[in-house]
Amino acid sequence: MKTKVTELFKIKHPIIQAPMAGGITTSKLVSAVSNAGGLGMIGAGYLSPTQLREQIRDIKKQTSNVFGVNLFVPGVYSIDEKAIDSANKLLAPIRQMLSIPTPNTVSYDDSGKVFEEQVQVLLEEEVAVCSFTFGLPSSSIIDEMKRQQIQLIGTATNVQEAISCEKAGMDAIVVQGSEAGGHRGTFNDNYEGSLIGLMSLIPQVRDHVQVPIIAAGGIMDGRGLLASIHLGAEAVQMGTAFLTTIESGAHPIHKKAILVATEEETVVTRSFSGKPARGLKNRYIEELQPFESDLPDFPIQNTLTQDIRKAATNQENAHFMSLWSGQSPRLAREVSVEEVMNSTIAQAEAILKNTLNLI
């Protein structure tokens, strides 16, 4: 299936694996997607520049096809000691249940410095594609990356953000619908209004930008691929569909939770990281729900809850893990990346052939 996006990124199929941060996008997953004709993506949001460089080199050994990297663009945040104290008080009983100590101090990385170093790694390692979440980098970074012919992808959750992405020089835009799992990419501060379903969002964005659109959110198979293309997208980005594959680095507990979930079980929460993200509702989310709006900003809350998520994962305790998922868990399958890729394309082509009877 050929579209503007397959030409732009030199890939066979218009399918991009969502850059899920936090250990899910292992080299095995990324290279499997690229080897199967899609675009594998490293979710590098939480990787140090050194870890990122190592993974890029590792993937190059496993595929000669194009792959990409996603970076979190650092935003403005305040270190509000009172909010941190309140959050730690809320987290104390959870830490106790998981038998982990209350940290005396927590150190916060200078995310601006990390981001610039990550960009340097991409330039040095000659990565072909880079996508950005949570905003847009400075024009000097964009210019430098463009000079080295890195294809740039912005992330938008509404029309205004998409226009900003195009103006900044992005070569394509991930348009993230309300259906999407994981972090909301919203960066224009209107979080509530930016939970827009893809049926509404894709055509409205399409009418306001010229660059190719990559639809993201709830897309799991050939039906979603074809629908996205007909709404105005030139490719899809699939997250949950790849999260449960054999090659994914997601914890088996996380995979299983998605495989048995229904479409009604996800919620959008700030409780894990300080930024809204969609995941399966569990005890942790429920306990922090009344305090959602008082929690510290991203990435402070993310740093605060790191020990909890780590301990919960080690103890295989799904009640306190972040179980990111889109709104289509019933369509998730525990199969190989190749099976996801091939069945998606085959289904889209079969539906298209059948639909000809309509006219």
Place this chain on the structure above:
Amino acid sequence: MKTKVTELFKIKHPIIQAPMAGGITTSKLVSAVSNAGGLGMIGAGYLSPTQLREQIRDIKKQTSNVFGVNLFVPGVYSIDEKAIDSANKLLAPIRQMLSIPTPNTVSYDDSGKVFEEQVQVLLEEEVAVCSFTFGLPSSSIIDEMKRQQIQLIGTATNVQEAISCEKAGMDAIVVQGSEAGGHRGTFNDNYEGSLIGLMSLIPQVRDHVQVPIIAAGGIMDGRGLLASIHLGAEAVQMGTAFLTTIESGAHPIHKKAILVATEEETVVTRSFSGKPARGLKNRYIEELQPFESDLPDFPIQNTLTQDIRKAATNQENAHFMSLWSGQSPRLAREVSVEEVMNSTIAQAEAILKNTLNLI
């Protein structure tokens, strides 16, 4: 364009006009849709049996094509005097601003009795199609309507509700995505979890029911029609797209508000009726937002706010009107019903022909 739904309802195009209650679905609108080859629908939720009978007869004079009626299925609600007093206190300053008196008592119709009389009207007037919102009627009503060969449509916002609709004997199911304007049709009490985007909802419902699906939510043109069909629907129901047509009975202020709105301006609120519904955010919604969860049940809150909505409409004061809208206001146009119908079908067919290059 032929689908199972066009055969079932004996219509030319798989387009159903959403049964928007509250004066929008005038005989002019309903008959224009049916005359243009779609299925016009009376939103009869707030009509008395006599008004409903008159409108049915009126429409029959204006079209010989099939049209339908939507009924609100009465649910259980409590008359909580304390909640009513609190609500009236919140509404007092708004009534003052609009120069309307505080009502001493408000009478509540016996919605169960009204519903049964509405059903009798449909049977007597031999209406061809009846859709239900907010639940399913008793099996005796369903049996009686089926004996008279009325085609029945249920409304579902999640997979479980769709399964219930099929089990109850519905001939088709409106699958309402989170994008939809107006009232949420949710009846299994999981309101928060039932705001599911159509990209996720249609395929997950499709895999669990056999009867035709009618997609609803944010669909405004041929792109949405084609995408819905590829996701697994056999027709679409369009609300906002018909609300702004010349033939619609919506107040000009309401139409204009949609025509200038962006996709980020809608919210889901209980503040007008007691049931969650999507509309353009205005001062009324903002003022009642902190008290959302304390407001009386539907239809109590709806009855309480009737005078406010009426006065605001008469005074052309958009701050206090219920400006229902789906998430695609940027795609709304002030054109004729015929133009909406023809351009939707023409666009869908053109896209389909172009897409053949993909394979």
